[in-house]
Amino acid sequence: MAGSAFAQDLAITGVTVFDGTGADPYKATVVFEDGLISSVDKAAGPAPAGVPAIDGDGLSLLPGFFDLHVHYTPIGQPATTPQISQEYAKTGVTSVYDFAQPPEAFAPRREWLESLPGPRVNFAARMSTTNGHGADWSDKSTTKWVNTPYAATEAVKELLPYKPDVIKVFTDGWRYGSGVDNTSMNEPTLTALVEEAHAHGLKILTHTVTKDRAEIAGRSGVDIIAHSVLDKHVDQETIDTLKAGGTAYAGTLAVYNPDKPETTEFEREHPTFKSRQARFQVGLDNMKALYEGGVLIALGTDAGMPRTPHGYSTLSEMELMVRAGLPAKAALMAGTSNSARAVGVYDQRGSIEVGKDADVVLIAGKPWEDISDLHKTKYTFVGGDKVFGEGAPVPVSSTVMESSSISSALIDDFDREDGRSSRDTLVVGDPDGGMERSWQVFEIRDDGERGGVLHLSADLALREEARAGIVIPMNVGSVQPVDGASYQGIVFDMRGDEKPYTLTVSTTEGRWERQFEVGQDWETVSIPFKDLSAPAEGVKWSGDGIVDVRFLIKRPGGEAVWYELDNVRFY
Secondary structure: HHHHHHHOOEEEEEEEEEEOOOOOOOEEEEEEEEEEEEEEEEEOOOOOOOOOOEEEEOEEEEEEEEEEEOOOOOOOOOOHHHHHHHHHHHOEEEEEEEEEHHHHHHHHHHHHHHHOOOOOEOOOOEEEEEEEEOOOOOOOOOEEOOOOHHHHHHHHHHHHHHHHOOOEEEEOOOOOOOOOOOOHHHHHHHHHHHHHHHHHOOOOEOOOOOOOHHHHHHHHHOOOOOOOOOOOOOOOOOHHHHHOOOOOEEOHHHHHHHOOOOOOOOHHHHHHHHHHHHHHHHHHHHHHHHHHOOOOOOOOEEEEEEOOOOHHHHHHHHHHHHHHHHHHHHHHHHHHHHHHHHOOOOOOOOOOOOOOOOOOEEOOOOOOOOHHHHHHHEEEEEOEEEEEEOOOOOOOOOOOOEEEOOOOOOOEEEOOOOOOOOOOOOOOOOOOOOOOOOOOEEEEEHHHHEEEEEEEEOOOOOOOEEEEEEEEEEOOOOOOOOOOOOEEEEEEEEEEOOOEEEEEEOOEEEEEEHHHHHHOEEEEEEHHHHHEEEOOOOOOOOOOEEEEEEEEEEEOOOOOEEEEEEEEEEE
């Protein structure tokens, strides 16, 4: 619904405007037309004839808030896409940047999110190093792994067809002194990556958490550091380097704050709590030092991570900026126009000016005087659409996208040479994660009369249970599920090493599994859905909501494994 063509014209009369330009608040009547701000009447006159109006007396109008670092993930609060967007609408957040999605999911998620009341959701393509943060759990289709300038430039080019809004780069492997460090990206690779991205008009945000790596980010021309520097205090060299590189700073204080409403007394008494408090204080100090040094402060939260709820955390971030020593007005600028400037959209939104998108929030208070007034949202508008407040659309009750029908029983016969399935979805790997992880390769091979078959081989990591395998999404990006209620099970041809394999059917209710064995000769295996083990006690198979099918090897680690697969279909 963001930026809908159906936005209604509207006037907000006699409202106090904090316009995000740096000007002091003033009284005005603001008019929307065709989703844009068409006039800002500082005489605060009446609404134009025939234009519906909201009486803004006693209210404040601000640009809608930005959050440049969020994760629409199933571990967040809320955990489902429609409800996440609704939380942002409730808190006046009109633009977010999602760092959690694989590029294959960008197009279908954009289409889905356009139908939901909520913010403009922008997508970040992800890049890291081998065994870097962000690559330690994901496959290469979700996070590109690059270690040289050449690989970095080629990886950026590979991402372009997916039309990412920005690129997130995991450059810093420091794990806060509390775990085994990941690998970090070297400066020549980061510089080449930034140059290639900038050549295509893409901004770069980095996972950077140490002073030395922050200076590398500045020298490389990174656009935004999307975390706090926590290992030590920044100095004038850091400040000068970031300013010379045009690097903004979005400190995600909300995710690092150790003392949250859910924090228990037991946790506060644990020794690690004091170390987290000390790191957080460094983060607060650095936020103030960078602001006072003239570095552009933007807003990001890492919402979607544990105890960092969507929406609320965006407002909390501005409160924490004030706690760090920034004036309330500076915190509001960080959450609006500064963030818009940092991601290159200030000509479209981020301030209340004629010709810009009508992305605004009405608040029953004056947050530039009392920052806690941020929590008094009355209305939120995105592109002139009312997405929160009296008269806004009824909140969406569904938590998933409606299933599509299955037009063909064939899932994949592996006869395409482009790596895509018979359902035109990208087949991806599903290895285990962590620093000690399994390494796998899969490819389509010509097997003569049989045609294409998928061959997978892997070296399982030395761990109690290692995993290798592949995922066949039912629809592009595993965003929209399918309704398989008219089918009884899955049948496929496979051969392997006479040890256990696992068929997993992922649904919107969880993952259903069944082990089986095949030998070195081709066998046809039929597995009825009724024989799958449920993801939880009491969950019944309905056949609806199937997201993907996985062929996995889950065994004790330390051995070389393989299988070949063909002709996967429903029956």
